[in-house]
Amino acid sequence: MRVELRVLGQVEVFVDGTRVDLGHARQRYVLATLLVEANQVVSTDQLVDRIWGERPPRRARQLVSNYLSRLRILLSASGVADEVVIERRGGGYVLLAAPGQVDVHRFRRLVADARADADEVHASELLEQAAQVWRGEALAGLDTPWIATLRQELERERFAADTDRLELALRQGRHAALLPELTTRAQAHPLDERITAQLMLALYRSGRQADALERYERLRVLLAEELGVDPRPPLRELHQRMLAADPGLAAQENRSPVVPRQLPAAPALFTGRTLELAELDRALTGARNGRATAGTVVISAIGGAGGIGKTWLALTWAHRNLHRFPDGQLFVDLHGFSPTGRLTEPADALRGFLNALGQDADHLPSDLDAAASLYRSLVAGKRMLVVLDNAATADQVVPLLPGSPDCTVLVTGRTTLSSLIDRHGARHLPLDVLTHGEARALLATRLGERRINAEPGLTDDLIELCGRHPLALAITVRHATTHPTIPLAEHTAELRDLGLAVLDHDIDPTASLPAVLSWSLHHLTDEQRVTFALLGIAPGPDIDLPTAAALTGLSPARTRKVLRALEEHSLLDRHPHGRFRMHDLVRSYAAETARDLLEPVRRAAVDRVVDFYLHTTDAADRLLEPHRPPIPLDPPAPGVHPHPLTDRATTLAWLDVHHPHLLAAQHTAAAHDRPQVVWHLAWALATFHLRRGHRHDDLAVWQAAVDAAERLPDPAALVHARRRLGHAHAELGQHEQAVAHLHRALAVAEDHHDPAQQARTHHALAWAWGQQGDNRQALAHARRAVALLRDLDEPVWEADALNTVGWHAAHLGDYDTARSHCRAALDLHRHQQDRDGEADCLDSLGFIAHRTGDHRRAIDHYREALALFRSVGNAVEAAVTLENLGHPHVALGEVAQARSVWREALELYRQQGRDNDVARVQRQLDDLDRSAAQPAERALHGVHHLGGR
Known part of the structure; x- marks a missing residue:
């Protein structure tokens, strides 16, 4: 204060x-x-x-x-x-x-x-x-x-x-600039001999000897008339020296001019920023080597969010390069972002500069243009550094730019100051958070190596909780140094539990990260402030333009302008592919400001963005699996337009990018008491999870869906949710939980006399038991599913069940039954143009051919299945088929081909986090290395596809 x-x-x-x-x-x-x-x-x-x-x-x-x-x-x-x-x-x-x-x-x-x-x-x-x-x-x-x-x-x-x-x-030789003030003082004090002496000397040194002598004569006459005395000896001596043109009077003009040294002290214990300091060096070197256009000023405008360390960087670089600016350094805080919100006017900044350059404060030009012109004249040809700190607008900066290319200007501010870049050739140096190494060095410098080395894991946690943000780290260091007996573990726990509140300060706003961030909002419009707050509560780690438009309820064009404004104010970072992201601490502050919005405004925004994700994901699911029975959705909130998806490739690309946002949207829907949306999002994500192998995420979304379905009046929703939850457990090898959930689903379906849900649950039980290697149990459930489905008009599900019967029959040695069921399933899938199901059946037929010794036919079936899986983007099933394909190659002695497909399968399994599958395929590859002629352990077994819709 x-x-x-x-x-x-x-x-x-x-x-x-x-x-x-x-x-x-x-x-x-x-x-x-x-x-x-x-x-x-x-x-x-x-x-x-x-x-x-x-x-x-x-x-x-x-x-x-x-x-x-x-x-x-x-x-x-x-x-x-x-x-x-x-x-x-x-x-x-x-x-x-x-x-x-x-x-x-x-x-x-x-x-x-x-x-x-x-x-x-x-x-x-x-x-x-x-x-x-x-x-x-x-x-x-x-x-x-x-x-x-x-x-x-x-x-x-x-x-x-x-x-x-x-x-x-x-x-100091400033006689010319002093003449107006001295003349005024002499008129106000006509009998003051010292003032007259000063005016005479200024006139004499300005080449006006006659005027200087006339001033003496005027005072002599006035003293005689008013007081009856003569001038005293010092003034008479000065008069005689002027008459004699004493060279000693003129020699004083060669005194050194005023050299301003306005830089504040260099930051203590500065660490890191090696690349940025080097970039500033390059900017200066470029100017000195003549690479800048003649007559322009090379400016390094340092951008970045509040507390990111812009001023520290500027001052550190300036003090390290003082030798390059022998004619002085000027500094002004333009208060672009400060507690008062009052900007320093360019005229005030110019007055400070002119005073520092030796101009009299009482006789400065009142007009801004005149003051700027005088300033440019005074620094012309001088090698000076001008630091314009904390600028908010280009209008603050432009009048303070020298006209000489010999001067270097550093501008710091939270806004990009685009016109400086466009019109004045400024070099923009954006400042990001510290690297992990720089953050650790900062802690080591201030806390000591011994203290941070004592708990290296804790130090890493502390750095990441601070988001590698310099001010957050500095505040944490202050807490740790002022309380040296408190372990770092306690400071870390406070940050983890309380977040931004730990980085606040009730008395000193400059020591409070929330306060420093708040100053960035002073220059925003109401629309921009609301958008900033809503971005803090948007689900997911970042956002794109269509989603932001849904969140704000603005048009895409208007949304783009608002996002650009937030980016200009260093509150939002733009990343490739149209993504916008906030630093975690900035986002936490945005979420805090969202609490100040009216509840209807906040709720409407959340509903819009969740509906955008739900309806876009539902459309994506229909493109990926057109044969899956649709579920009815409520219309989206007013003004929400789902993102258009045209084909499977763009659909999978959109889902890959937005997957974390969709998981977050489900959490948001649950927190805002929208159980129907929670269940619907789980449904819409099921196909994508299956094809991309997101097994743990699938388990989480279906657990949330079960919790939501238990609150819904539709028993079919609960059956489906429990069935999918059981399937997710089975995928992760959690057999007991899987069977328990599946039997609870079956019980609800039977209580409500729902044969379709019973059939699907039996099918899921068949798959779960098959994962355990119990083919008899699996076959019994698969046959029950087929029996139920024959009375229903669901050909795709019937085909899936027929294929499952064939798979388990083959494992029990009943190859005729297996082949007939799988071929019947293949015909149904082809008739329905279901490429996923068709590929499943071909994979089963490949296994049957392999088990019956027709290895070349097995290879043909597997390759056809693989092509279909790849055509629909089903990487999970493609990995399984690649593994199965290796076995007939081994049986035929085609070791190189087997090794090739198993390595490809191994890489896919690794990408999908399927550790057990990775271990199995690695053993098979090891077997190849030991003996190319000996079939691998699972060569007569095969791997069953995940199944289930």
Whole structure:
């Protein structure tokens, strides 16, 4: 918090640039008295005397007490009660404040330091700062005898300090810039010999010797007429030296000009950013080697989210390269993103630069263009560095750009500042989070290698919980260093449990990650702020344009503009293939801001995005498995348009990309009490999960679907959910759970006299028992499924059941039965144009041919099945068929072909996380290496396809 207490002008109090209302006019008299003597007790009688003089009102002491009470209330309400305190002590009162907060004390300290400083350049800078403290007549608007006396005393102090300032400025060769101010002072003080001497010297050094001599003659006459005296010796001596054209007067013009050194201190313990520092070096080298267009300025605009370390990088690089800028460095904080939300105006920044370059504060151009022109003239041809920190808009930056290619400018800000790139050739250097190695180095530098090496796994967790975000890491380091006895495990647990709340700070907003992030929202429109909040609660790790349009309810064109604006403000990152992603901590903050939205707004957005995912996934499932019986869906929320999918290839590509979002959408639907959607999403994902081998995810979505179906009135939904859950358990080798769920599904189907669900559940039980190698149990359930399905008009399901009967019959040695059932199933699938089912049957026929010694026919069947599986994108079943295909190749002694297909199967199994299958195929490959002539263990067995719809 920045507190300013002013008497050198009007009596005012400012908090972070905002003026505090001081209430009753007399309260300003009280405050002025206490400010002038800050940290010293002022008696009540003195207060009465200074406020009212010789005619105090009745009950004056009580009025003073009342005024002070009101001042305390006003100061407390403004939030400065901890920094500015008014206390009653002894027989009076004291105002406690840091000396630097009161302008009169800051002025006096600067003047005293300047007069004690042997370095004239630094002393001159201190006096320039002292002059800037004044904002007009001291104690303006107040009038009592004591104040009138004090005002005169302060004006004398100001006059003396200005005289010293001008003296030093003349010694540094700034005579031309000082002429307007010196002329005005000489007119205001016509009998002051020191002022006349300074004006004469400035005129003389500006080549105006006659004017300088005329000024002396004018003063001599005035002194004789008014006071009857002659000028004193110092002025007479100066006059004689000018008449003699003393070269010593002109030689002083060669003094070194003012070299501004405005850079703040370099960040302590800076680590990492090697690539970014090198990029800044390249930007400067390119400019120096003439690769920049003549007359342009090479700018490295450093972008990045709040707290990412832009200023630290800029200052670190600047201090490491000071030798490259012998003519000085200028720095200004443009307050683009700060607690107050008030931008630094370019005119104010220019005034600061011009003062630093030796221009008099009281005689600067008032027009922005004129000030910018003067600034460009002063830095022309100089090798200077200009750091424009925390910029929000290009309008803030452009007037501060030098016109000389010898100057280098660093701009930091959270926005991209596109026009700087387009019109001024700026090089954009986006700043991301630290690498893991850089983050670890930061922790090691500040906490010590011993502490972080003691718990390396914990250190890695801490880094990832902070998202490798520099400010988050810095805050965590502060917590750890200020509480050295608390293990890192506790800090890690707090971050894991409380998240962003641990990185907050109630008192200092610059030490709070949520506060720093909040400043990025100051320049957003309401529409952009709402979108930012909604992105925080959107399901999935990232988002694309169609999904974002559904989330926001805006048109795609409008959504694109809003996303681009958030990207420009470093709140959103764009990734390849049209994906947009937030940093995890930024997203957590966005989710926090979403709580401020009205519940109907938030709920409608969630419903839209979930419906978008559901209806798009349902359409995808119909493309992948057109023979699967559809389930009716409620219409999507108003304004939702499912993403158009045209063929199986684009469908699988969309599902591959959006799979994590669809899982998250199901969780979101469950959290928002939409059980029908939970069940429907599980249904719509089933085919994709089967073909891509997402077995663990399939188990999770069907467990959620069972929980949801138990709340729905439709028993068929519960039967189907339990059946699919049982199937998912069986895929993972969890036989007991699989059979338990399948029998519970069968019981519900039988209780509700649903033959179709009974048949499908028997089919699933056949597959589960087959996974256990119990072909007799499997065959019994498969036959029961066929019997039930013959009375139903479901040819695809009947074909699946027939194929399952054939598969298990073959394993029991009944090859005639097996062959007839599989061929009947193949005919049905071909008639229905069901390529998945057709491939399953061909795989079964390949196994039968292999078992009966017709290995070449087996190879033909397997290859035909493989081609069909690949045509529909069924990588899971393709892997199984590849494995089966290897066995007849081994039987025929075709070792190379067997090795080739098994290696391909092995790679697919690995990609699908099927560890048991990987181990089995690896054993078969090892067998080939040991003996190419000996069939592998499972050469007469085969692997059954997953089955089930």
